[in-house]
Amino acid sequence: MGIYGRTNKRKPEEAQQRPHIRKGDTVVVLSGKDRGKQGRVLRVNATKGTAIVERVNFTKKHTKPNPGKNIKGGILERESPIQAAKLQVICPSCNEPARLGSHRNEEGQAMRFCRKCKADLSK
Numbered sequence: 461m462g463i464y465g466r467t468n469k470r471k472p473e474e475a476q477q478r479p480h481i482r483k484g485d486t487v488v489v490l491s492g493k494d495r496g497k498q499g500r501v502l503r504v505n506a507t508k509g510t511a512i513v514e515r516v517n518f519t520k521k522h523t524k525p526n527p528g529k530n531i532k533g534g535i536l537e538r539e540s541p542i543q544a545a546k547l548q549v550i551c552p553s554c555n556e557p558a559r560l561g562s563h564r565n566e567e568g569q570a571m572r573f574c575r576k577c578k579a580d581l582s583k
């Protein structure tokens with residue numbers, strides 16, 4: 461943490477990038493120690509632009525025993541959020557890591573599609 465570590469400035473609106481991934485997507489990690497790993501997106505944090513992906517970015521957390529809450533002490537391995545920009549969606553239709561395009565349909569809903577096979581990935 462630098463000298464700005466304590467400030468909690470909100471980023472300007474344009475700096476917020478809406479993640480292209482969604483919960484339930486299968487993604488592949490493009491960089492970092494988990495490069496090449498695949499997993500299912502468990503959670504997306506649109507504000508932070510991060511996602512939690514199954515079996516990706518495991519970190520060890522030391523937990524203290526808390527009998528009142530029935531928590532055992534020890535080392536717990538958990539998925540940590542990873543930058544959505546490091547993830548690429550695997551198209552369920554052509555089964556390849558795909559760039560996604562988006563457009564709006566007649567109802568004004570944002571639609572996603574695979575740029576490779578043009579499959580609709582909105583669901």
Ligand SMILES: [Zn+2]
Pocket residue numbers: 551552553554555556558574575576577578579
């Ligand atoms: Zn595709």
